[in-house]
Amino acid sequence: MQSMDETPATSVSHPILEIDDLVLDMGEKRVLDHLTLEFWPGHVHAVIGPNGAGKTTLAATIMGLAGYTQFSGDIRFGGESLRGLGVDQRAARGITLAWQEPARYEGLTIRSFIGAGARDRSEAALADVLARVGLDPAQYLDRAVDRTLSGGERKRVELASILAIEPRLVLMDEPDSGIDVEALNRIFDAIKHLKARGATVLLITHSLAVLRQADHAFLICSGKLMKKGLVGKIEEFFGDACLPCSHQNEPEPGKRDRDLRSVAEDGQ
Amino acid sequence: MGKDELITALYESLGESCVTAPDVAHVEIHGNEVLGIHLVPGLEIEAQERRDGIEVEIRVLAGARIEQPVRICFGLIPESGVQRIGMQTRLEAGARIAILASCTFPNAIDILHAMNAEIEVGPGAEYLYLERHVHGREGGVRLVPKTKATLAEDARLRTDFELLRGKAGDIDIDYEATCRARSVLEMAARISGRGRDRIRIHEHAHLAGEHARGVLTTSIAVREQAEAEIKNTLIASAAHARGHVDCKEIVQDQAVAHAIPIVEVRHPKAHVTHEAAIGSVDSKQLETLMSRGLDEDQATDLIIEGLLSPAYRGR
Numbered sequence: 001m002q003s004m005d006e007t008p009a010t011s012v013s014h015p016i017l018e019i020d021d022l023v024l025d026m027g028e029k030r031v032l033d034h035l036t037l038e039f040w041p042g043h044v045h046a047v048i049g050p051n052g053a054g055k056t057t058l059a060a061t062i063m064g065l066a067g068y069t070q071f072s073g074d075i076r077f078g079g080e081s082l083r084g085l086g087v088d089q090r091a092a093r094g095i096t097l098a099w100q101e102p103a104r105y106e107g108l109t110i111r112s113f114i115g116a117g118a119r120d121r122s123e124a125a126l127a128d129v130l131a132r133v134g135l136d137p138a139q140y141l142d143r144a145v146d147r148t149l150s151g152g153e154r155k156r157v158e159l160a161s162i163l164a165i166e167p168r169l170v171l172m173d174e175p176d177s178g179i180d181v182e183a184l185n186r187i188f189d190a191i192k193h194l195k196a197r198g199a200t201v202l203l204i205t206h207s208l209a210v211l212r213q214a215d216h217a218f219l220i221c222s223g224k225l226m227k228k229g230l231v232g233k234i235e236e237f238f239g240d241a242c243l244p245c246s247h248q249n250e251p252e253p254g255k256r257d258r259d260l261r262s263v264a265e266d267g268q
Numbered sequence: 269m270g271k272d273e274l275i276t277a278l279y280e281s282l283g284e285s286c287v288t289a290p291d292v293a294h295v296e297i298h299g300n301e302v303l304g305i306h307l308v309p310g311l312e313i314e315a316q317e318r319r320d321g322i323e324v325e326i327r328v329l330a331g332a333r334i335e336q337p338v339r340i341c342f343g344l345i346p347e348s349g350v351q352r353i354g355m356q357t358r359l360e361a362g363a364r365i366a367i368l369a370s371c372t373f374p375n376a377i378d379i380l381h382a383m384n385a386e387i388e389v390g391p392g393a394e395y396l397y398l399e400r401h402v403h404g405r406e407g408g409v410r411l412v413p414k415t416k417a418t419l420a421e422d423a424r425l426r427t428d429f430e431l432l433r434g435k436a437g438d439i440d441i442d443y444e445a446t447c448r449a450r451s452v453l454e455m456a457a458r459i460s461g462r463g464r465d466r467i468r469i470h471e472h473a474h475l476a477g478e479h480a481r482g483v484l485t486t487s488i489a490v491r492e493q494a495e496a497e498i499k500n501t502l503i504a505s506a507a508h509a510r511g512h513v514d515c516k517e518i519v520q521d522q523a524v525a526h527a528i529p530i531v532e533v534r535h536p537k538a539h540v541t542h543e544a545a546i547g548s549v550d551s552k553q554l555e556t557l558m559s560r561g562l563d564e565d566q567a568t569d570l571i572i573e574g575l576l577s578p579a580y581r582g583r
């Protein structure tokens with residue numbers, strides 16, 4: 001994985017990640033609908049949207065997970081198209097993903113899990129990343145990443161493993177789900193730490209608290225870009241138009257299209 | 269090689285150094301020869317050399333609690349040969365012992381290792397037996413371990429069979445146990461096979477006494493052209509007997525795995541469950557590790573290593 005301090009100087013004025021007219025269908029359903037988004041190096045971006053908007057699908061497509069490789073349009077990282085690259089090849093370029101619901105591993109210790117791919121596998125380094133997400137290394141390093149971890153603990157271990165690999169782009173799918181208030185601040189600190197190290201962070205969320213951690217946000221709905229801009233603006237709009245959502249849960253088709261059109265126009 | 273050199277070679281092949289602590293009992297057996305033996309109070313071991321192996325009798329005296337795990341090292345340094353072990357272990361009432369047996373055939377090309385074990389765990393006694401195998405890279409070992417165990421009232425027996433380093437070769441495990449009232453049996457096997465390895469495991473336990481408990485756990489990973497067949501049977505025939513059979517097999521490449529858990533309940537108040545999962549490595553587990561920079565093989569190895577790790581005690 002390329003180190004963050006090796007980021008080319010040109011990237012200061014160029015987006016690190018470009019989503020260009022991305023269209024992805026799942027069976028009959030269009031899940032990502034002509035999405036065009038730009039992400040800037042060293043920035044924290046939020047992608048916000050209601051349930052089913054296509055946020056997780058977007059993250060999976062950027063990471064190149066199985067089942068998310070057939071799309072039209074393009075995804076470029078540092079100017080290079082990611083099309084055709086496997087998950088490990090994307091990781092080698094500095095991209096990583098923190099899952100909305102992370103996988104469990106029988107018998108695999110937190111030490112081995114975090115150590116996998118870590119830049120520095122020393123005891124001190126592994127302990128440091130665990131402490132950053134608020135888990136006591138003495139208690140956790142030798143525990144398994146299995147069903148015995150609570151949902152919140154597992155999410156924090158996921159984030160610790162991401163801190164350990166020092167990525168250039170982190171896709172974080174709902175970093176706050178299952179996290180209590182105190183731990184949430186640790187997670188927010190970890191996001192700041194990543195940013196301070198020059199990483200670009202993409203926060204996927206439908207929570208305003210998480211949105212506020214970002215510098216910039218995209219609002220997506222039904223796979224389309226509705227609005228983009230500074231967080232304050234998106235927060236206001238999201239609060240008004242999406243909480244509660246005016247067209248979710250089987251709206252009458254005509255109304256939904258009208259709503260989307262007016263929102264989309266407003267977003268230009 | 270002299271005896272001392274052989275002892276050193278056996279332990280070296282295990283990646284360990286010779287046992288020297290005076291409170292740790294140990295026995296080293298190479299082929300049909302006893303190289304070394306050291307006992308502690310409460311433990312009696314007698315070994316008889318036979319033409320192609322050895323007969324060992326182990327006795328733990330009533331109430332004796334052997335604090336340090338006993339080390340037994342079986343092996344053959346040459347490329348070919350036969351080692352037949354007959355092992356009788358008797359724990360008298362209230363005795364307690366843990367034995368760590370290492371079986372090492374680091375240069376095997378054509379070796380037969382047959383083990384015939386009889387285990388009697390007396391009332392209230394507790395026996396832990398871990399058998400760890402280290403084979404060479406070429407395989408060439410045929411293993412035929414057979415064990416017959418009886419657990420008296422309130423006895424506990426835990427056996428662990430582990431073959432994670434080197435090629436498995438051809439393994440044919442046959443374990444049988446009968447459990448009296450309130451006894452607890454745990455039998456676990458963890459084996460990794462590749463190449464043309466053939467792994468057969470037949471475990472059979474009978475929960476014959478009231479409140480007896482038994483768990484048979486098998487975790488196998490097979491790759492390349494390896495084949496595994498697991499047939500674990502658990503029978504419960506007394507009130508409040510409880511048991512579980514668990515088979516996990518990970519299959520990669522052209523490998524083939526069969527799992528046949530058989531559970532039989534002969535008493536309305538007994539309860540036995542089973543679980544068998546055979547399949548490839550979970551794709552989300554794999555992709556998570558790959559998103560941290562591991563390639564597919566490295567990720568698979570790590571997942572399997574976890575699954576077969578002794579720290580994991582299942583449910």
Ligand SMILES: Nc1ncnc2c1ncn2[C@@H]1O[C@H](COP(=O)(O)OP(=O)(O)OP(=O)(O)O)[C@@H](O)[C@H]1O
Nearest residue numbers: 026027029031050051052053054055056057058206
């Ligand atoms: N394999 C699939 N087959 C059919 N539809 C799918 C599939 N995967 C996702 N979808 C649909 O695509 C839409 C977007 O799903 P996605 O998981 O990306 O939403 P999300 O924005 O992450 O929602 P949430 O906030 O609930 O996590 C949903 O309507 C979902 O039902």
Ligand SMILES: [Mg+2]
Nearest residue numbers: 055056057100
């Ligand atoms: Mg989602």
